[in-house]
Amino acid sequence: MRRWNGWGDDATSMSLGEAALAMLAARLGPGHKAADARRESLVAQIPVSRLQGAHPLIQTDADSRFAMALGESYADWIRKRFGALPPVPDGVAFVESAEQVRELLDLAQRHNWIVIPFAGGTSVAGHLDCPLGERPVLSVNLSRMNRLLHLDKRSQLATFGAGTPGPLVEAQLRAHGYTLGHFPQSFEYSTVGGWVVTRSSGQQSLRYGRIEQLFAGGRLETPVGTLSIPSLPAASAGPDLRELVLGSEGRFGILTEATLRVSPLPEHEGFHALFFPHWDAAEAAVRELVQRKLPLSMLRLSNGIETETNLTLAGHARLIGWLQRYLSWRGCGEGRCMLMLGVTADERSARQALREARQLLARHGAVHIGTAMGSKWAANRFKGPYLRNTLWEHGYSVDTIETAVDWPQVKPLMLAMEQAARDVFAQYGERVHAFTHLSHVYAQGSSIYSQFVWATAAGGFAPNFERWQRLKAAVAATIAAHGGTVSHQHGVGRDHAAHLPDEKGALGMATLAQLCRHFDPKMIMNPGKLLQDGGPWAS
Numbered sequence: 029m030r031r032w033n034g035w036g037d038d039a040t041s042m043s044l045g046e047a048a049l050a051m052l053a054a055r056l057g058p059g060h061k062a063a064d065a066r067r068e069s070l071v072a073q074i075p076v077s078r079l080q081g082a083h084p085l086i087q088t089d090a091d092s093r094f095a096m097a098l099g100e101s102y103a104d105w106i107r108k109r110f111g112a113l114p115p116v117p118d119g120v121a122f123v124e125s126a127e128q129v130r131e132l133l134d135l136a137q138r139h140n141w142i143v144i145p146f147a148g149g150t151s152v153a154g155h156l157d158c159p160l161g162e163r164p165v166l167s168v169n170l171s172r173m174n175r176l177l178h179l180d181k182r183s184q185l186a187t188f189g190a191g192t193p194g195p196l197v198e199a200q201l202r203a204h205g206y207t208l209g210h211f212p213q214s215f216e217y218s219t220v221g222g223w224v225v226t227r228s229s230g231q232q233s234l235r236y237g238r239i240e241q242l243f244a245g246g247r248l249e250t251p252v253g254t255l256s257i258p259s260l261p262a263a264s265a266g267p268d269l270r271e272l273v274l275g276s277e278g279r280f281g282i283l284t285e286a287t288l289r290v291s292p293l294p295e296h297e298g299f300h301a302l303f304f305p306h307w308d309a310a311e312a313a314v315r316e317l318v319q320r321k322l323p324l325s326m327l328r329l330s331n332g333i334e335t336e337t338n339l340t341l342a343g344h345a346r347l348i349g350w351l352q353r354y355l356s357w358r359g360c361g362e363g364r365c366m367l368m369l370g371v372t373a374d375e376r377s378a379r380q381a382l383r384e385a386r387q388l389l390a391r392h393g394a395v396h397i398g399t400a401m402g403s404k405w406a407a408n409r410f411k412g413p414y415l416r417n418t419l420w421e422h423g424y425s426v427d428t429i430e431t432a433v434d435w436p437q438v439k440p441l442m443l444a445m446e447q448a449a450r451d452v453f454a455q456y457g458e459r460v461h462a463f464t465h466l467s468h469v470y471a472q473g474s475s476i477y478s479q480f481v482w483a484t485a486a487g488g489f490a491p492n493f494e495r496w497q498r499l500k501a502a503v504a505a506t507i508a509a510h511g512g513t514v515s516h517q518h519g520v521g522r523d524h525a526a527h528l529p530d531e532k533g534a535l536g537m538a539t540l541a542q543l544c545r546h547f548d549p550k551m552i553m554n555p556g557k558l559l560q561d562g563g564p565w566a567s
């Protein structure tokens with residue numbers, strides 16, 4: 029069963045070995061273990077629903093409503109763990125068809141309710157926050173719209189119900205010999221619709237593309253009508269309406285189905301680990317490799333601190349000790365950086381791409397150690413987030429912040445993001461363990477994905493929330509100062525909305541606000557997300 033106050037299925041857990049705990053203690057000091065709040069005591073505090081008896085599809089019991097109130101951001105996490113109850117929707121409707129969505133949107137418009145679409149609930153940017161106010165809030169849960177509706181093998185197009193989660197997408201396609209190839213780390217729970225409206229990116233985007241490239245068309249139920257977007261191989265028929273759906277974060281309407289570009293299952297897939305002596309060599313190698321446009325599926329480059337952290341977390345101290353000595357002997361000592369390289373293709377192209385890639389990387393000092401670590405990574409590719417649970421149990425908090433920027437700014441921004449975090453925690457007399465990887469690389473630049481681990485503060489929700497807010501604000505300001513995007517893959521939500529005007533500019537924000545008003549004149553759809561309430565563009 030899915031955990032209510034942590035990541036993932038409660039049958040799965042990840043342990044931290046002695047070496048990892050010693051590393052945390054040395055870098056951060058002892059953790060602060062906090063007692064967990066009980067779910068029942070939170071549910072018991074939920075006020076009476078304002079939507080009782082409103083429609084047969086709407087459930088108003090406190091238990092169902094509570095499950096729709098929170099996502100997976102750090103703020104959501106500490107609300108659950110410390111028992112700080114947020115506002116909760118008044119009702120939840122488990123819809124099964126576009127017609128039911130239409131009926132509920134019409135009703136919500138008539139009665140001036142707020143509507144929040146809820147899919148996998150894996151948002152890490154406050155997309156699902158429920159506003160507190162006069163208007164009743166309806167959560168529309170899409171989890172029952174989870175089927176492959178149509179597969180056109182000739183055109184390699186598959187149409188899914190928008191609530192289909194990753195495992196069901198792949199299982200239904202693999203039965204026909206196809207894959208979507210979209211593997212965000214939240215794959216177990218996140219859904220087709222969630223991916224599209226938050227502009228998600230999967231681990232093998234280098235081969236399959238981001239969701240923007242995979243999304244061919246679909247159907248959006250908006251408060252003012254249905255927007256049907258045909259799937260065409262290409263068109264020069266004016267602006268592309270898919271762009272109105274991508275990144276819309278539930279503001280323009282509810283995506284009920286999506287047609288996606290799928291691929292035949294690959295003949296060969298392998299993940300290789302390579303090490304570089306230092307960051308500059310590694311970054312130059314990866315940049316040259318991606319600009320060469322070889323048919324690779326993944327390039328994931330860890331900086332020195334992340335590399336050492338991953339090696340420590342791997343356990344098997346004797347084996348890792350041997351590897352470290354071997355790498356030092358080959359010129360990759362302290363400060364070494366690990367690259368995980370994925371090759372996904374037919375056998376012949378895979379062999380050729382790997383040969384060319386290894387030759388190029390070797391010119392930058394790379395040491396190839398084969399596929400053992402890569403295979404382990406692939407087997408555990410969705411397990412990393414389970415460490416959040418284990419860290420918390422040992423008294424440590426963790427969060428991630430990500431962006432993307434052109435190549436000249438990649439290293440300065442990476443270093444500045446880590447430093448900004450260290451400066452914030454220094455104000456509290458604390459330390460933070462900050463480390464980074466480039467997970468999605470492009471010819472033009474790269475995403476930057478930083479992770480931060482710190483000792484959870486004593487004192488419950490308020491001090492921990494304050495630290496997290498300061499961390500987010502400081503790193504966001506650093507990103508803006510270096511010309512990075514507000515988000516490469518997690519979206520805007522409520523947590524990043526204040527920074528969006530820096531990226532879009534006044535006219536850009538006014539355009540987005542006008543689109544909201546066009547599709548949603550009564551502003552019933554997911555207010556406060558993407559566009560902050562009360563900004564100058566709001567009037």
Ligand SMILES: Cc1cc2nc3c(=O)[nH]c(=O)nc-3n(C[C@H](O)[C@H](O)[C@H](O)COP(=O)(O)OP(=O)(O)OC[C@H]3O[C@@H](n4cnc5c(N)ncnc54)[C@H](O)[C@@H]3O)c2cc1C
Pocket residue numbers: 035099100144145146147148149150151152155156170190191211212213214217218219220221222223224225226227228229230231277278279281282283284413517518519554557
């Ligand atoms: C551990 C972890 C790892 C993650 N890794 C990645 C990653 O590798 N790559 C990545 O891109 N993201 C990642 N994320 C972020 C998150 O998984 C994505 O943003 C995902 O796309 C959200 O999908 P969801 O189905 O869970 O949507 P939800 O969280 O339920 O909703 C997100 C937003 O989309 C809206 N929405 C959802 N479905 C619809 C719909 N059908 N119509 C209209 N609006 C809708 C909601 O109202 C909300 O505003 C990760 C999150 C976690 C917790």
